[in-house]
Amino acid sequence: MIYFDNVSKHYSDGRASGLEEITFQVDPKEFVSIVGHSGAGKTTLLKMIIAEDKPSSGSVFYESLDIHRIPRSKLPSYRRKIGTVFQDFKLLPHKTAYENVAFAMEANGRTDAEIAENVPQALALVDLEEKAFNFPHELSGGEKQRVAIARAIVNQPDIIIADEPTGNLDPIATYEVVQILRKINDLGTTVIMTTHNKGVIDEIERRVITMDEGRIIRDDVSGKYVL
């Protein structure tokens, strides 16, 4: 479903870590964890998938589509197939939890009826119905991340991309977020997640890709965190 073909990325100014000849494939309904030290290139890899960044050489495919040949006007509709979750949540600060989730559907051109039906469902899935009308600054870190996950899944994307989703969370919130991601994966959505957290990896017991200095050094079907 996602296919990296010999992808390299070099930054001339060194502001982010690059990639060296990355080739791998992610199949539908997989749960892939990408681990590695800071600067190993995990985030750069995810940015390639959501077309936030271009490779210096090589190609990234979404099914048969070369992601970096998508014309700019078509990018928004491509991005709607992917749900994204970040370490810093990236919620719209002036919108309530409900509006944050609804916004992703509005941007997608869904009808009001669909929004009224799906947003509460998404919030229920992350167990946040009672906080629907709170603003982000009124929520805890774990709650914010759950809103972000609800937003990511509300359009029923094919893939969820999660960049260090538990990086800012305490152990209990981390556990909850991982359980939610697993539940989403069980419901049939592909999940690609980067993490630093050994406990998270060991608990998930799914495929683990280990990166170092822009290269893939291990790719285990049911991995442990080894570094």
Add this chain to the structure above:
Amino acid sequence: MITGLRRIVRAGFVGFWRNAYVSLASVFVMTVALFVIGMTMFVDELLTTSLNTIQSKVDINVYFVPDASTEEIDRIRNSVAALPDVAAVTYTSREDALEEYRNRNENNEIALQALEELNENPLGATIAIQAKETSQYEAVAQFLEEQKIQEEVGSPVIDVINFNRNKDSIDTLTSIINAVERSSFVVLLVLLIAATLITFNTIRLAIYTSREEIAIMRLVGASNMFIRGPFMLQGIMYGFLAGLLTLALFYPILVWIGPETAAFFEINLLDYYLENFREIFGVIVGIGVVLGLLSSTLAIARYLRT
């Protein structure tokens, strides 16, 4: 399509309200800018009106000899009036001239007595000629001089043409008018550019505070128009509100200075404001809306690249 538009409009209003502080700051800065533009308009109106008033006071007077025949006077009057440069010709008959003289010297016994001593009206008829532009007096005067030269030596009709006496003041006035018109245009241009830049920068700052929001909107797959729309609407709202605020500010100020301008420049700016309210509303609010829309569109463009 309709749903999208409705959402953009709602997002614009909600964004305006929830960023009330930034919105207020933008509206105030734009109000200052529009106020400056409006003030320049009023000053320009004052200058134009007072210059017109002065111009209308400048004329060429032709004094006819007392025994000039009415036909001759009418002939000259009509031929002058037919000149393309001439705006108006005012005729004062001998009798009117006498009446005017009497009125002017009501309290001057000696002058009235001197008039009584004479058995006949010593005053000739006059015409006062106004040109459309002060620079055209020269040509009109020349035409009159030619008329005078053509007259028969024995029976002159034109006594005096007073253009040469006024010539210097007319020339001075012409150059002052040109200078004032040119410099007020330059001042207006500079103020307009300054107002535009200040407004543009303020709105850019307002949008800068939203740059993360814009990045997030792109991440969830919002199209460029869907992101841009609410900001453009907010720009329009800033301009519209600033325009209304400016118009409201002008009222008390003009109530205050209106009588002063009426006394000094012979135009009451308050009356001018009220009589031309529709045009002034259109210009001030129009400039505000266009400025707001343009500024927000330009400011957001840089966050929508990639």
